Amino acid sequence: MAGNLSKRGYTAARGGSMVSDKSKLTFWLLMAPLLIWLVTLIILPHVGMFLVSLREKVGVREYETSFANYQVFFNEPLYWNTFARTAYMSVTATALTLLIGFPIAYYIAKLTRGRTKTTLFLMCLIPFWVSELVRTFGWMILLRETGVFSNVLQYLGLVSGPVEMLYNDAAIMTGLVYTSMLFMVVPLVTTLDSLDDSLIEAGYDLGASSFAILREIVIPHAMPGIVSGCIVVFMLSLGNYLTPILLGGKDSLWFTGLIYSQFITRFNWELGSAFGFLLLGLSSLIVFVGLKLSGQSLTKTMGQA
Amino acid sequence: MITGIPQSGTFKWTYRAYVTLFFVYLALPLATVCVFAFNDSVFPSLPWEGFTWAWFFGDNAPYIGVFHERSILRSIVTSGVVAFWVSLLAVLVGTTNAFLFVRHDFRGKGLLYILMLLPLIIPGIILGISILVFTSSVANFLEDATGVWFDGLRPGLVLVILGQFSFITTFATLVISARLQKFDPSLEEAALNLGATRWGAVRAITLPFLYPAMGAAAVVSVLMSFENFNTTLMLVGSDAPLTITMFDRLKLGSTPVLNAVSLLLIVVSAALGLASLLLQKRKD
Numbered sequence: 001m002a003g004n005l006s007k008r009g010y011t012a013a014r015g016g017s018m019v020s021d022k023s024k025l026t027f028w029l030l031m032a033p034l035l036i037w038l039v040t041l042i043i044l045p046h047v048g049m050f051l052v053s054l055r056e057k058v059g060v061r062e063y064e065t066s067f068a069n070y071q072v073f074f075n076e077p078l079y080w081n082t083f084a085r086t087a088y089m090s091v092t093a094t095a096l097t098l099l100i101g102f103p104i105a106y107y108i109a110k111l112t113r114g115r116t117k118t119t120l121f122l123m124c125l126i127p128f129w130v131s132e133l134v135r136t137f138g139w140m141i142l143l144r145e146t147g148v149f150s151n152v153l154q155y156l157g158l159v160s161g162p163v164e165m166l167y168n169d170a171a172i173m174t175g176l177v178y179t180s181m182l183f184m185v186v187p188l189v190t191t192l193d194s195l196d197d198s199l200i201e202a203g204y205d206l207g208a209s210s211f212a213i214l215r216e217i218v219i220p221h222a223m224p225g226i227v228s229g230c231i232v233v234f235m236l237s238l239g240n241y242l243t244p245i246l247l248g249g250k251d252s253l254w255f256t257g258l259i260y261s262q263f264i265t266r267f268n269w270e271l272g273s274a275f276g277f278l279l280l281g282l283s284s285l286i287v288f289v290g291l292k293l294s295g296q297s298l299t300k301t302m303g304q305a
Numbered sequence: 306m307i308t309g310i311p312q313s314g315t316f317k318w319t320y321r322a323y324v325t326l327f328f329v330y331l332a333l334p335l336a337t338v339c340v341f342a343f344n345d346s347v348f349p350s351l352p353w354e355g356f357t358w359a360w361f362f363g364d365n366a367p368y369i370g371v372f373h374e375r376s377i378l379r380s381i382v383t384s385g386v387v388a389f390w391v392s393l394l395a396v397l398v399g400t401t402n403a404f405l406f407v408r409h410d411f412r413g414k415g416l417l418y419i420l421m422l423l424p425l426i427i428p429g430i431i432l433g434i435s436i437l438v439f440t441s442s443v444a445n446f447l448e449d450a451t452g453v454w455f456d457g458l459r460p461g462l463v464l465v466i467l468g469q470f471s472f473i474t475t476f477a478t479l480v481i482s483a484r485l486q487k488f489d490p491s492l493e494e495a496a497l498n499l500g501a502t503r504w505g506a507v508r509a510i511t512l513p514f515l516y517p518a519m520g521a522a523a524v525v526s527v528l529m530s531f532e533n534f535n536t537t538l539m540l541v542g543s544d545a546p547l548t549i550t551m552f553d554r555l556k557l558g559s560t561p562v563l564n565a566v567s568l569l570l571i572v573v574s575a576a577l578g579l580a581s582l583l584l585q586k587r588k589d
Contacts, residue, residue, distance in 0.1 A: 138334025239428025
């Protein structure tokens, strides 16, 4: 009966028996908003940006098609050094986030239950509903020369004068790890939750050490969560603008900062577009490699977000 | 919860200490921001000069509180307007997308689904500049062709709304699709058997089933729109939303009025976040 129709059967029945003009109309009415959204706000802008990045300015409102903007990038050490530095710092931030977040996720997923579990999970979530700007502002108050940490250290007599802890790479790293933590912990908790406890207990009963259990059972099972967490954290760090600028200061050398200055300060949209494409390329490459290495698909990894 | 494995006391306590430390680390920046909203000093830093409400209600310079600070109030209204339109558009398109992807099979569905997910993996700043470049060239073209000025295609609120909409819709689609997948189609079939039209059945049965998810999607959209910085930064014109105003103030160094705004933001976003969770969890 109708109630027993599976979803697939249901769709097929509707698709098969009702190929009327009306259902075709419904289909296209549903398709239209999707296509308008994707074509005008995602596809065309990116194609347009790519075309602009291939434009070389040869005179007032005169352009030629060439790779000149990309050549500028490779010929100017400041540009590709910043690019490499941004990538390297993002990888480090991802690794640190994983190292710090994994034990927390394991604790929440495996060592707590019921109300404690929900509370801890919510406590992880709340900071991330708050604007990144507010979180970064908090770190500024803590780390700056007149800030809380500096005052506490002076009060304890550990240092004699004010200490500036802002405007260095460690401050950027602190901010990046803080900002990305949720995106690591949530997928990890989800995958670890689905690991059957008896597998861990069986491993223990068979005499495996804690380390062996972690390596042979827990980590392989958590791999999908680790991969999707790492991909998201890496992307967020790479594309981050606020944290490096506010915590790293003017000379923080972050690639998004270069893009911003080409667009807004220098008004060199051609070079800015080329930079944008390079950043997009790197970020897509990492996502692609991450998914390939772990044998996952984008649909599966991101669909659960 | 694993109980079968005995662990040494030291290990257990070290582990607990680590978890505690982690949550202190999570709470520390936010707590600091909140505490300094009440410091009776013109700088958000130590020493502690005593408790005051001035950063909320004060109207004597330099103690101008949030509720008397025009530029901040105006940018809150701007953010509210942007968030309203973004969430309205995102929920509408998210709902039609959900019906399309859950209810229809068609050629190229897989490809379209991946395209729909793409905004998640495009850095916000890139979304911003690509839309800026594209709309500017469309505006240039139209202005050259017609001689009419196209204000909506130049940096400003319309572009900010479009820019945020371009990626928030993906989230709305995912939230609403997840709920539509759980819908029991036989309920709709029953309505059809009882003589309802297809649209009537959808309106009377399916949409009410989706309302909690649509509500959750709307709340999430408002939250994401209010907080968005990267995409907005590239598309903003003269009317700045709250995050942009706060960023400009932060770079210059400002009074604890920013702490007061932040405190309000923390309270409101935590409440909205919890609301979205409750809406998504609601069962019937």
